[in-house]
Amino acid sequence: AQSVAQPEDQVNVAEGNPLTVKCTYSVSGNPYLFWYVQYPNRGLQFLLKYITGDNLVKGSYGFEAEFNKSQTSFHLKKPSALVSDSALYFCAVRDGGENTDKLIFGTGTRLQVFP
Amino acid sequence: DVKVTQSSRYLVKRTGEKVFLECVQDMDHENMFWYRQDPGLGLRLIYFSYDVKMKEKGDIPEGYSVSREKKERFSLILESASTNQTSMYLCASSLFTANEKLFFGSGTQLSVL
Numbered sequence: 001a002q003s004v005a006q007p008e009d010q011v012n013v014a015e016g017n018p019l020t021v022k023c024t025y026s027v028s029g030n031p032y033l034f035w036y037v038q039y040p041n042r043g044l045q046f047l048l049k050y051i052t053g054d055n056l057v058k059g060s061y062g063f064e065a066e067f068n069k070s071q072t073s074f075h076l077k078k079p080s081a082l083v084s085d086s087a088l089y090f091c092a093v094r095d096g097g098e099n100t101d102k103l104i105f106g107t108g109t110r111l112q113v114f115p
Numbered sequence: 116d117v118k119v120t121q122s123s124r125y126l127v128k129r130t131g132e133k134v135f136l137e138c139v140q141d142m143d144h145e146n147m148f149w150y151r152q153d154p155g156l157g158l159r160l161i162y163f164s165y166d167v168k169m170k171e172k173g174d175i176p177e178g179y180s181v182s183r184e185k186k187e188r189f190s191l192i193l194e195s196a197s198t199n200q201t202s203m204y205l206c207a208s209s210l211f212t213a214n215e216k217l218f219f220g221s222g223t224q225l226s227v228l
Contacts (some may be wrong), residue, residue, distance in 0.1 A: 044158075044219040090158065104174075
């Protein structure tokens with residue numbers, strides 16, 4: 001069965017500093033990996049996805065994520081954080097080896113960017 | 116612009132009531148999903164549907180049922196609401212293939228008293 005873990009409940013970073021939000025996954029086949037962001041009182045918005053190809057994926061709002069097959073990780077990164085990046089971030093995985101459209105989410109990481 | 120609309124933003128119900136949460140998408144998507152979001156637990160999949168009248172259980176289907184009579188509408192039903200079903204409920208839709216992103220509604224905050 002597929003699963004995804006976000007080991008940090010909260011990440012704090014100063015504005016202008018680089019940020020990393022961690023995600024690891026477990027699937028039986030090839031993973032389809034996603035990052036979503038949730039701003040206060042809003043639904044989730046898609047940030048980026050990895051399906052195949054280049055391990056570094058670029059997405060919305062200057063975010064990127066690096067797929068690492070050997071470490072089964074898909075960490076979200078941004079070179080320079082903004083206060084407006086403060087939100088709840090979710091990693092999600094679909095198992096490409098299973099005949100299912102099930103998308104499983106992690107528990108979420110709250111990013112707090114301080115001025 | 117693509118849209119997933121959930122009928123209520125806030126809902127308060129009493130224990131034992133039958134509750135309907137409605138979700139409509141205007142993108143002609145095959146897949147539709149219901150998740151609940153709880154602090155510290157993230158999003159957990161309740162049910163999903165990949166076609167009209169088709170449904171599959173997610174990870175926490177107990178106490179819930181769903182209905183998909185038309186492609187654009189996916190309803191979540193709490194047959195007899197209980198206090199442990201107090202939660203934020205999120206509906207989402209996507210195209211049929213597994214590498215497609217989900218589009219989410221704004222959510223329904225359900226309180227069962």
